[in-house]
Amino acid sequence: MDLYQHLFAPFADYGFMRRALVACLALALGSGPIGTFLVLRRMSLMGDAISHAILPGAAIGFLVAGLSLWAMSLGGLVVGLTVALLAGLISRVTDLREDASLAGFYLMSLAAGVLIVSLRGSNVDLLHVLFGSILSVNDQALLLVAGIASLTLIVLAVIYRPLVAECFDSGFLRAVAGHGSLYHVIFLVLVVLNLVAGFQALGTLMAVGLMMLPAAAARFWAIEVWSLTALSIAIAFVSGWSGLLISYNYDLPSGPAIILTAGSFYIASIVLGRHGSIRARFFPGTHFHAR
Amino acid sequence: MKKICSLLALALLTFASPALSAPLNVVASFSVLGDMVQEVGGQDITLSVLVGPDGDAHTFEPAPIDAKLLHNADLIVMNGLELEKWMEKLVRASGTKADILIASEGVTPRKMNEDGQTIPDPHAWQDLTNGVIYIRNIEGALAKADPSHADDYKANAARLLTKLGALDTWTRAEIATVPEAKRKVITTHDAFGYFGAAYGVTFLAPAGISTEAEATAGNLARLIDQIKQEKIKALFIENMSDPRLMDTIAHETGAEMGGELYSDALSAASGPAPTYPAMFENNVPKLVAAMKLN
Numbered sequence: 001m002d003l004y005q006h007l008f009a010p011f012a013d014y015g016f017m018r019r020a021l022v023a024c025l026a027l028a029l030g031s032g033p034i035g036t037f038l039v040l041r042r043m044s045l046m047g048d049a050i051s052h053a054i055l056p057g058a059a060i061g062f063l064v065a066g067l068s069l070w071a072m073s074l075g076g077l078v079v080g081l082t083v084a085l086l087a088g089l090i091s092r093v094t095d096l097r098e099d100a101s102l103a104g105f106y107l108m109s110l111a112a113g114v115l116i117v118s119l120r121g122s123n124v125d126l127l128h129v130l131f132g133s134i135l136s137v138n139d140q141a142l143l144l145v146a147g148i149a150s151l152t153l154i155v156l157a158v159i160y161r162p163l164v165a166e167c168f169d170s171g172f173l174r175a176v177a178g179h180g181s182l183y184h185v186i187f188l189v190l191v192v193l194n195l196v197a198g199f200q201a202l203g204t205l206m207a208v209g210l211m212m213l214p215a216a217a218a219r220f221w222a223i224e225v226w227s228l229t230a231l232s233i234a235i236a237f238v239s240g241w242s243g244l245l246i247s248y249n250y251d252l253p254s255g256p257a258i259i260l261t262a263g264s265f266y267i268a269s270i271v272l273g274r275h276g277s278i279r280a281r282f283f284p285g286t287h288f289h290a291r
Numbered sequence: 292m293k294k295i296c297s298l299l300a301l302a303l304l305t306f307a308s309p310a311l312s313a314p315l316n317v318v319a320s321f322s323v324l325g326d327m328v329q330e331v332g333g334q335d336i337t338l339s340v341l342v343g344p345d346g347d348a349h350t351f352e353p354a355p356i357d358a359k360l361l362h363n364a365d366l367i368v369m370n371g372l373e374l375e376k377w378m379e380k381l382v383r384a385s386g387t388k389a390d391i392l393i394a395s396e397g398v399t400p401r402k403m404n405e406d407g408q409t410i411p412d413p414h415a416w417q418d419l420t421n422g423v424i425y426i427r428n429i430e431g432a433l434a435k436a437d438p439s440h441a442d443d444y445k446a447n448a449a450r451l452l453t454k455l456g457a458l459d460t461w462t463r464a465e466i467a468t469v470p471e472a473k474r475k476v477i478t479t480h481d482a483f484g485y486f487g488a489a490y491g492v493t494f495l496a497p498a499g500i501s502t503e504a505e506a507t508a509g510n511l512a513r514l515i516d517q518i519k520q521e522k523i524k525a526l527f528i529e530n531m532s533d534p535r536l537m538d539t540i541a542h543e544t545g546a547e548m549g550g551e552l553y554s555d556a557l558s559a560a561s562g563p564a565p566t567y568p569a570m571f572e573n574n575v576p577k578l579v580a581a582m583k584l585n
Binding site: 011138244 | 509510512515536538541
């Protein structure tokens, strides 16, 4: 009964808590696998860069159509994709590495976004608009987030093998199939889509947190790609759940509460994880049950 | 050419005649004050407003042009009571020599509790009797800065004060049509403390006093409980906040959205509340209609 009171009652009592929890589940299902692949492909900072590129896109959507879910998502999607693809293209046709060209493009689009917003004169509270709140997720936003999560899982299932192959040996895939860059592009589209979904619920910057922190934490516990993915989904969802409860019980803003919970999973994994953690490296013989 | 010359001569004559040529340069910090200053100053001043219609004076980020405006100003009018926290820095950066009028001087400040800290509530203009104090302060400052037009300012202010007096009476009469137990309203942030105290309406808000504060799950849950318990139906968003949070609350409690209230900023000229008195003429009927549903 007491456990029920603590863990479930808030969700049973309040519709907004339920919707927030479902949004977390959908985000976890989409972002978990994407984050895992980003970590495996050494593109962890890419998500961060692309999320910055989404922000001005959403701002433009807001300026054009007001507080419309679809306009802001579309704006974020278009600008995010443009930046991601342009960066990839530039790195292929010039000598510049992808991370450098991405940095260049996202900084430009971020600056352009700030410029466009301030041109409008009125500074409507953009923090609230751009840093969406998981407490005010409505049915529309929920559909969008769930739809993107479903699409992500389906597409990932289809391109799973080539994507994994490319993670570990991109030259091999190019040699046998010649489609390496195609899978890369599809993957980039998924990254942007998931960040747009996360932006609706958590805001652009927090969305990257739910994508990267669970995936990074999972690296200390699992080795296979499937287990990494499953574990990061689980960590992301549990972070969402406990973050919401913390926000409920201790009056803390929910977005940061969720991300910091994921962050504490990450820190704990660094220290205690099974593979490559501080414990595994410096105290290889010790286990929890040893004492 | 001849025509232009004669026009120029005429213009010179009209402007140069009383004492000084250029009209007084006045900068007001945000739209509500801007309207007051414009009404009192009339034709004799050039007014610039830093935070324009629908802008949020709590979270304003000044641009270099704003510093330039301050630098060239003869008089700066701001609200005070910690509304424009960015002003002090901006004034220092601009190196202006203008006089600064704190329009809320003489108002009895209400205290507000935000996150355990007691801070002054800056939204004093929401009480029309405070509006009278603002107008008197503005009139005094304008007359001091430009004594040659003091009579004009006095006449303008007197006209506006009569209007505010009538508006105050009307507001009280309108609110009085709602039974006392039903005078409860939900808004997105605590901007109506003075209004509530002056006219006997209880305002409940999901976030703290400032739009900077982020709503928490716990806060939201308590508010929803309260709305259900007290059977409040009057739900309002302000002209600059995130309406999604209000949608959530409406969805959860069955309360109805009562339309837009203007609290911290006026609307654009084409909107429903382009002036200070129009703000009340917009807000009061909406509040009354919604509270009657409670």
